Amino acid sequence: xxxxxxxxxxxxxxxxxxxxxxxxxxxxxxxxxxxxxxxxxxxxxxxxxxxxxxxxxxxxxxxxxxxxxxxxxxxxxxxxxxxxxxxxxxxxxxxxxxxxxxxxxxxxxxxxxxxxxxxxxxxxxxxxxxxxxxxxxxxxxxxxxxxxxxxxxxxxxxxxxxxxxxxxxxxxxxxxxxxxxxxxxxxxxxxxxxxxxxxxxxxxxxxxxxxxxxxxxxxxxxxxxxxxxxxxxxxxxxxxxxxxxxxxxxxxxxxxxxxxxxxxxxxxxxxxxxxxxxxxxxxxxxxxxxxxxxxxxxxxxxxxxxxxxxxxxxxxxxxxxxxxxxxxxxxxx
Numbered sequence: 001x002x003x004x005x006x007x008x009x010x011x012x013x014x015x016x017x018x019x020x021x022x023x024x025x026x027x028x029x030x031x032x033x034x035x036x037x038x039x040x041x042x043x044x045x046x047x048x049x050x051x052x053x054x055x056x057x058x059x060x061x062x063x064x065x066x067x068x069x070x071x072x073x074x075x076x077x078x079x080x081x082x083x084x085x086x087x088x089x090x091x092x093x094x095x096x097x098x099x100x101x102x103x104x105x106x107x108x109x110x111x112x113x114x115x116x117x118x119x120x121x122x123x124x125x126x127x128x129x130x131x132x133x134x135x136x137x138x139x140x141x142x143x144x145x146x147x148x149x150x151x152x153x154x155x156x157x158x159x160x161x162x163x164x165x166x167x168x169x170x171x172x173x174x175x176x177x178x179x180x181x182x183x184x185x186x187x188x189x190x191x192x193x194x195x196x197x198x199x200x201x202x203x204x205x206x207x208x209x210x211x212x213x214x215x216x217x218x219x220x221x222x223x224x225x226x227x228x229x230x231x232x233x234x235x236x237x238x239x240x241x242x243x244x245x246x247x248x249x250x251x252x253x254x255x256x257x258x259x260x261x262x263x264x265x266x267x268x269x270x271x272x273x274x275x276x277x278x279x280x281x282x283x284x285x286x287x288x289x290x291x292x293x294x295x296x297x298x299x300x301x302x303x304x305x306x307x308x309x310x311x312x313x314x315x316x317x318x319x320x321x322x323x324x325x326x327x328x329x330x331x332x333x
Contacts, residue, residue, distance in 0.1 A: 004118035006095040011134035014302040022319020035090040039077045042301045054080040106141035122153035156209035171216040174241030206327035213240040220268040220282035233282035237267035
């Protein structure tokens with residue numbers, strides 16, 4: 001059996017694929033065959049051209065849980081894991097822990113870790129005291145394994161922009177504004193490693209991956225799928241921000257408006273309140289108000305669709321060089 005490392009999210013540390021894809025590439029570049037295993041997947045839109053699917057949806061998981069079939073749920077996850085191992089012949093499997101409000105993610109992550117006999121690596125979006133409190137809560141669910149199998153942590157998106165509620169926003173947040181307020185300051189940083197037990201490695205993070213909006217840029221076709229809307233134009237156009245002004249909108253923005261713009265650089269235009277026409281590289285027409293559309297956009301799950309290989313390769317190339325050799329060497333043993 002291959003070695004397994006589980007990336008355990010601290011709280012609602014979404015977008016774990018930026019960590020897992022980078023780690024897998026770093027291992028493969030070192031000559032260690034590695035693969036990502038996602039017990040649960042948000043972005044399933046696979047067709048015959050997509051890679052084999054080894055994930056359950058959260059709705060499938062809820063069916064098991066609502067029927068009080070936790071052992072059956074874990075068995076289904078293990079079966080998918082074993083299929084992935086057989087198909088990839090990987091030496092190391094990087095497992096993405098669940099991030100959801102649909103059920104107790106800590107309990108399920110602990111059950112998955114035990115079933116896969118995986119080491120634990122915490123994935124946190126901050127190193128301030130409040131972020132470290134979330135790390136302790138997540139580790140608490142693993143019992144004795146937190147002492148024996150916790151090898152350290154990874155920090156990512158600590159500098160992501162904050163919304164009006166001081167919550168880190170990584171998708172549809174736009175590029176970094178040098179004058180904006182960001183998340184945890186590195187001046188508040190604390191060691192995330194474990195002082196007792198675990199692997200003999202540094203107590204500082206194995207990787208510190210900064211926020212980059214391009215890592216979370218959706219295709220226009222993805223936005224249409226997530227909103228359940230029809231798209232006209234170029235489905236491959238990328239968007240990473242939201243704008244309400246046709247003149248100031250950039251090529252990476254979604255322009256949300258009730259007025260058909262004469263001209264705009266926005267890659268995707270969502271025409272609201274029944275407004276008809278075409279604008280930008282891609283257009284979505286809807287009868288909903290701009291407020292309703294923005295609320296829907298901001299509530300979208302952070303997702304990397306299975307067929308978005310272009311962004312997956314970009315993310316892996318971005319993150320891979322940031323991993324410390326101590327983690328790569330530990331997994332290579």
